[in-house]
Amino acid sequence: MSEAKLLFEAFKETKYQVSGHGKRDIQVLKNALQNLDGKQESDIYGNGPIIEEFQTKMAEYLGKEKAVFFPSGTMAQQIALRIWCDDRGSKKVAYHPLCHLEIHEEVGLKELHHIQSILLADKDRLIELEDVSNMDEEVACILLELPQREIGGQLPDYATIESISMYCRNQGIRLHLDGARLFEILPYYEKTAAEVCSLFDSVYVSFYKGIGGVAGAILAGDKVFTDKSKIWKRRHGGDLISLYPYIVSANYYFDENEQRMNQFYYDAIELALYFNSCDSVSTIPLVPVSNMFHVHFQASREEVEPILAELYKETSIGLTGYLKEMTQKSCSFEVNVGNQYARLPKEKLKRVFQLLDKKLRKS
Amino acid sequence: MSEAKLLFEAFKETKYQVSGHGKRDIQVLKNALQNLDGKQESDIYGNGPIIEEFQTKMAEYLGKEKAVFFPSGTMAQQIALRIWCDDRGSKKVAYHPLCHLEIHEEVGLKELHHIQSILLADKDRLIELEDVSNMDEEVACILLELPQREIGGQLPDYATIESISMYCRNQGIRLHLDGARLFEILPYYEKTAAEVCSLFDSVYVSFYKGIGGVAGAILAGDKVFTDKSKIWKRRHGGDLISLYPYIVSANYYFDENEQRMNQFYYDAIELALYFNSCDSVSTIPLVPVSNMFHVHFQASREEVEPILAELYKETSIGLTGYLKEMTQKSCSFEVNVGNQYARLPKEKLKRVFQLLDKKLRKS
Structure with missing residues (x-):
């Protein structure tokens, strides 16, 4: 061996x-289901109380108008960037060289959406305001990942995020948060999720990292944005007849571990x-x-x-x-x-x- | 009211x-989990016994070399057609005017894959060999849906499928089976699934129609094809860390209802x-x-x-x-x-x- x-x-x-x-065994799912009434109805293609109530809960928690449950962050984030690109009439977005979309998704963003990525900063350090303001390219959207997972989960000063957010608003660039580990950084910043998210136009969070659920993600933003995301969710094949196995476990472990x-x-x-x-x-x-x-x-x-x-x-x-x-x-x-x-x-x-x-x- | x-x-x-x-309530999932050992390990991004064993079981049942579990048929079928288009260097496929991809998927095939659809036959009737052989367009792939759901679940004569299959093989056109309801048609044809599938290069089956599972699909074909489908599954955001909630229920209800x-x-x-x-x-x-x-x-x-x-x-x-x-x-x-x-x-x-x-x- x-x-x-x-x-x-x-x-x-x-x-x-x-x-x-x-x-990661099936007891994780069994525990989440244990005390639920078997008569509770499935969501049906994105509708029904079981999905709508969780989406409302997450929209409130994140301080966004609406939230949509997705089977995966890969799907949710490609879609977020595609919507902002279509809005701006551009096919370029900017993010860190070790962004999940760049290294873990078989370049789905390029293969499915024909979106070009502009890489900000060096591989081994965080994105700073200068990286953004010195960018030559006109991009529709910038993605910030907090914390930057591939370099150990580093975080910029909160003031840096605020300054990047302000810069993007002034330039008409959309700012998207890869918040796969958003819950996990709130103690360090001493901020609520809603406070952090207010600096971003769209936000993705995951339920199987610190939260410990089975799988699944939420994409949040204003209603125009999330309505479009539902159409793309169907196109991607993510609008399943039943997403409840992931939703009930996300909800159960959110209540258990977020605190x-x-x-x-x-x-x-x-x-x-x-x-x-x-x-x-x-x-x-x-x-x-x-x-x-x-x-x-x-x-x-x-x-x-x-x-x-x-x-x-x-x-x-x-x-x-x-x-x-x-x-x-x-x-x-x-x-x-x-x-x-x-x-x-x-x-x-x-x-x-x-x-x-x-x-x-x-x- | x-x-x-x-x-x-x-x-x-x-x-x-x-x-x-x-x-369709959560008892459907609870029943499937009831007698399973909680210590059984989750699949991890497409690997692990829980997914591999079911894929092997389905590949054998369908008489194909390999099978891949997908969260949805929408995802599986777009990917199948994309692979055949890339193989042939064409961006055209042909199917029935009431095909699921044409009317229920927010035209994901066009929006994500830029594939053009050639519509065969009239809306209210089945595709016949003449519709295929009289086609002017050079297509990479033809999709047949058995039964044709939107017109009541009609079926062509078995000889018609055989003749279309032979025609496609002679012309180098790939033939894909939309077998969302494949299990359901076997009694009428008095054929095994493997016999029907042998007429097709790739096959999709669903687990929440006649089978009665929670959600999920299998895409089957030869290894070169299924290996490519796994890359596209990741691009689509369907390569979840855990698909087991759908797999265990598909397996449970397959064993219960297929017979x-x-x-x-x-x-x-x-x-x-x-x-x-x-x-x-x-x-x-x-x-x-x-x-x-x-x-x-x-x-x-x-x-x-x-x-x-x-x-x-x-x-x-x-x-x-x-x-x-x-x-x-x-x-x-x-x-x-x-x-x-x-x-x-x-x-x-x-x-x-x-x-x-x-x-x-x-x-």
Whole structure:
């Protein structure tokens, strides 16, 4: 078996894991359905109380006129950008080089919508006002992802978002929020979701990251925008006869976990401190600004894999099931703190990192 | 309240309904999950036993090399046609004027894929070999829908499908099956699904019509085709982290209802006889060739609505919740026979149609 596979297997065998909400198994859906009346009627192609009530709840939470439930963020965001492009009569949008639409969607935005992307900023840093104001291209829309997931979940100063928002309004450029992890950043900014969203024309949020649902997304904005999004949802094949399996689980876990985002944030800060106390380990950001961060080792994947696998066997606490090779001499993985952190035996956790530090020094 | 609304309300109050499997409520999902182990792991972006095993099962059932689970038929079929167009280097496909892609998808095929549709045959009849062989246009693909839903679920002779299939193969035209109701037509043709599918290059089937699941679809074909379809599924936003709510219900109700298609078919023939015994009522087809048919009244919607509402109150058996205006002097509705037919008190059913006949004669 490869070292990568051995690490994965050792991780799966651990009793505790530092990140996430736990296994993605069908119990997640069963729990959400457990106390619901079986007689509650399905949504039918976007209509019916089960979908409309959740959309209204989310529109209010996000401070937008209307909200539409989508099976996925991939679908919701392509559609948002397409609507703003059609409005402006332009086929260009701007976003970060590591935007989800650029690297994880098989370039659906180009293949389906023929929209060209202008990349703002460098790969390894956040978008600043200057990146936007110095842009040569006329774009219909700018997408900001908060936090910027692929660089560890970094966040700009709130004033930067405000200034970009004001700039876009003055220039007639639409500003869209990739809020896949919007709930998770509210404790750091000390803002409500509605306050953050007021800086954007359209907003997408996800229900299977910090919220811990099965899948599904909300796209919110004004009524003209969301009405158009429903037509595109049908075109994409997302206007299912029944979306309720995702809606009821989104609603259930929203009620359960949205209020825990403060806890996840503080836990992430604590956990990052543990990692940073180890030799040749550092986190990005150094101090997390949400429930997430990336852990970087100044050692090769091949060196670290067996060290972690051994650590898991000795402690039964898992840190990660994989390592991503960054260079020949460095590797990394992502942490998203969820409900599992609070279940850890804290006295053992300290010992895990002392052991890790020792093993890394030896190697 | 309008007469249409009164009819709908009266229908909802009936104890028995002649068509369908029953209410689309969340109990449908609960039943499917009931006996499943909560520890069963979710599919993750198209991978994992829960999705792979069902895909393998369906590929075998349909006699195709590979099958891919999709959230919707809308998505699956646009993608199938796009793949065949790209293969052939053409942007034209041909199908019936009342094809789902033409009338129910907000022209996603054109808006997202820039594919032009050539309409075969007249609206009110089936596609024949001559419609195909007389076509002036060079198309990449022809889509056949079996049964042709919008004209009552009519079916061509099996020899017609065979001849169209042979013609397409000789001409290098791909043949795609819209098999939204494929399971439902097998008793009439006395063929297996694999036998029917062998005449087509690609096949879509649905799990919430005769099968009675929550939602979801399978697209099947050879591996080169299905591999491409997975890339397009991601582009469309259909490659969800978890599709299992639809997969487990599709699997559960497939096992339950696929074997009942014979029964649904015979029940439909019996039920159509009842309708045809009434004054100014006729069905299309006159003798059903699947579990479905359309009921036509030679009377205006405004005349028939109160008659049906009254009938439901007197008998507590519901025939339809709506009427579609065809002309000023005719209206219709669709019947899809499912599990509810077997639950009807048969002695009462005869009486319902005697009463209906009487009421229609009086009006």
